[in-house]
Amino acid sequence: MPGLTMSAAINQALREEMRRDARVLILGQDVGRFGGAFLVTRGLIDEFGEERVRDMPISEAAIIGCAVGAAMMGWRPVAEMQYSDFVASGFDQIANQAAKIHLMSGGKAKVPLVLRLPIGAIEHGAQHDQCPEAWFLHTPGLKVAIPSTPADARGLLKTAVRDEHPVVFCEHKALYGTKSVGGRSGDEPIAQAEASPDELDQDGGLIPFGVADIKRAGADVTVVATALMVHRALEAAEQLAADGISIEVVDPRTLVPLDLDTILGSVEKTGRAVVVTEDARTGGSGAEIAALISEEGFSSLDHPVIRLGGADVPLPFSGPVQQALLPSVADIVHACERTVRS
């Protein structure tokens, strides 16, 4: 999707799904006229009105709980947390209610909600910069999507809205303004979707869950990365190519379900694996992927799996300090070299 920022791509996905299905609702703080904290829902209220694009009080438990109740009645609520960190204030409703109602009802009740979470470090501090995807990965009953590009974000979000189970949708804040892979610009205008009704009847661009994307093909080292780290991995791959090391970058795109076959297939080819995620390393999403590779791909490995992740401390606010505590391009380059040369 040339020209669209990730914000605009998500906005377009919401617009298309709201046009397609009158049961799709948007719930959250400042999502209406204000357009959302990151302007992702900008303009939707003009087309769909304040009944379907609902500004809510600062009540995370009620925002998510309301989405649970609406979803149980067959509607398709998309709830937004202003920052993913704030989900902690409404955690019971996603982790104990949304995730478990399907099982607790013997499979009879369904909770088709989407919970959009802006994740990632952007110099706001320890309570605004987390990557909490592992909280949800570790909660059976939830699906977890974590796109790295505008096209993936649009396609996965459309799938999420149509899924009959709860989806936690992690959007990296530093990627909202990205026009294309690798670029970063925070001030891009949000493009308005101008798709015709005919186009909207089509399912073009939908991306199924549990299908990883090979963002760059290579032969020597498999780098499994998510969200912003996909872009750092691609940059590292570019640098390593100059040294004659060929990197394959695998983006799982969804953590639950996880496309283990593609990851293992890549490791079988390269014999080396580096897993890079931004969330805290201990018990993080990368830990699970690294464990699965070690468990199921051990015979393919020429070197132990290397796992790069955020430091196990709350994240300080300032940019240089933050970045020192998160995986860098240089960290990824170094890790890949270790797997090849040691």
Add this chain to the structure above:
Amino acid sequence: MVALTASQRAEDLAAAGPDLLRVMLRIRHFEESLYRLFMSGNMPGTMHQAIGQEAVAAGVGLALRPDDLMTSTHRGHGHAIAKGLPLTSLMAELFGRSTGSSGGFGGSLHIFDLERGFLGSTGIVGAGVPIAVGAALTAKLGGSDRVVATFFGDGAANQGAVHEALNLAAIWQLPVVFVCENNRYAVSMPFARAFAVEHVADRAAGYGMPGLTIDGNDALVVLDAARTAVARARAGEGPTLIECDTYRYKGHSRFEPAKYRPDGELEMWMNRDPIDRLRAELLTGSVLPAERLDAIQQDVEHEVAAAIEYARSSPMADPAVAMAMAFTTRGRSCRD
């Protein structure tokens, strides 16, 4: 406290008294049978019993239409019975059988029956209240006139999620009836130590909705208050908070002996037993003769006995069915 006029009371007694009594007896006998099964080691899991609180469930249940909705609490057997769940699937659920209302995967704390508008009991105190508000939002947006009743206890009234939900229902004028079962204790915490106001319903003013405190051991009063609140909600006039003063005879859960209660308190409340009171009133009001009342009691005993038999003869829940609900990675189960 809200009271009924004598003429309204006589009219309701004749029209609804027998139905209320039957529902209350069904709940009482169901719960007492569970207690015996539990005490004798024949019931798995855990449970929280509503013996003594039957009038609240029965009165609210009778005020609703079958297509109206309800969310419940951890003490939810009575609510489910009042919403019309069959005793068979309810009992089978408590026994962990595949014929249970949740296929034997939910248990006492997680009763669901969407076909009957029962959106679930919950193991998390207060969690059903925001869910009720979400369901009410879809009723309003979808142009239906369905109403949602949501139960919660005095303990839950101090949960943040309940506060958020009350505010939301009020600002959006949603068709919700908030029913607080004030049974005086949040596990062991007495009401007076957990509230700086005299009544939970005093807080309704802070949300901008009507609030009333009623005798929750008087089924006719509960029915009347619930009908008024349901009619308001159905007419698009918004939510109501009804606080029902009541008492649980048993401890918080299972064998918990409730020793934190002062001597004589239980006896005082048992003297205000909701079933005894309605039964006596039906007799003195000549609505039903004693033999008809006894016949209702016998019917209910047979129903519960049949439900226990049904549950015990049903197959256990199948772990493979639960595993099939896992979200698998592509081509393999998360466990393989």
